[in-house]
Amino acid sequence: MSKILVVTYSMTGTGARLTELLCRSRNWTSVQIQERHPRKAWVTLRCAVESLLRLKPPIVYNGPDPVQFDLVVLVAPIWVYRLASPMRSFVASFRDSIRRVAVVAVMGGKGGQNAAAEVGDILERAPVMSTTFTAREVDDGSYAPRLLALAAALEASVDMPGEIRPFVLSPESSG
Numbered sequence: 608m609s610k611i612l613v614v615t616y617s618m619t620g621t622g623a624r625l626t627e628l629l630c631r632s633r634n635w636t637s638v639q640i641q642e643r644h645p646r647k648a649w650v651t652l653r654c655a656v657e658s659l660l661r662l663k664p665p666i667v668y669n670g671p672d673p674v675q676f677d678l679v680v681l682v683a684p685i686w687v688y689r690l691a692s693p694m695r696s697f698v699a700s701f702r703d704s705i706r707r708v709a710v711v712a713v714m715g716g717k718g719g720q721n722a723a724a725e726v727g728d729i730l731e732r733a734p735v736m737s738t739t740f741t742a743r744e745v746d747d748g749s750y751a752p753r754l755l756a757l758a759a760a761l762e763a764s765v766d767m768p769g770e771i772r773p774f775v776l777s778p779e780s781s782g
């Protein structure tokens with residue numbers, strides 16, 4: 608059985624809703640990151656400054672060591688075209704414990720692809736899968752089919768035994 612850990616940071620609840628559906632029918636472990644100093648005043652400005660400067664604010668992660676899992680799925684928002692800073696903190700803190708990673712970014716509409724690139728830079732290896740959803744897709748429910756297909760693909764990527772034999776990839780190469 609695949610061991611998949613879903614780690615979510617969600618400030619306004621969109622990513623958290625997405626994670627709930629992602630994990631509903633799967634036997635996956637789900638943990639939410641909290642900020643050590645919750646944002647009260649100047650919220651948007653703080654988020655923006657941290658993103659622009661690529662800061663790593665202190666976080667609280669009360670979950671298992673990611674090294675115990677075959678795959679870690681990160682769910683996080685985009686802030687100013689970048690990965691939200693608390694998720695940056697998580698990835699940097701657990702850099703050596705994350706073996707394989709997938710990235711799901713939630714956003715208003717722009718910059719989502721930068722999250723996977725940034726995670727890849729920090730870990731020095733590319734995510735096995737990455738995708739983006741807009742807050743509107745999550746709000747109106749249209750995200751569900753694509754998210755469920757992603758969940759199935761993530762599980763298959765971990766559970767598939769062995770390697771695909773060459774003839775499956777190319778009849779010529781099987782000789």
Ligand SMILES: Cc1cc2nc3c(=O)[nH]c(=O)nc-3n(C[C@H](O)[C@H](O)[C@H](O)COP(=O)(O)O)c2cc1C
Nearest residue numbers: 617618619620621622654684687688714715716717
């Ligand atoms: C400070 C800040 C900056 C943001 N910058 C972007 C952005 O560059 N591109 C974008 O598409 N959405 C941006 N958004 C919108 C969020 O990514 C979007 O609302 C997301 O769904 C929030 O996820 P959450 O509800 O899980 O926190 C920004 C939101 C905030 C608060």
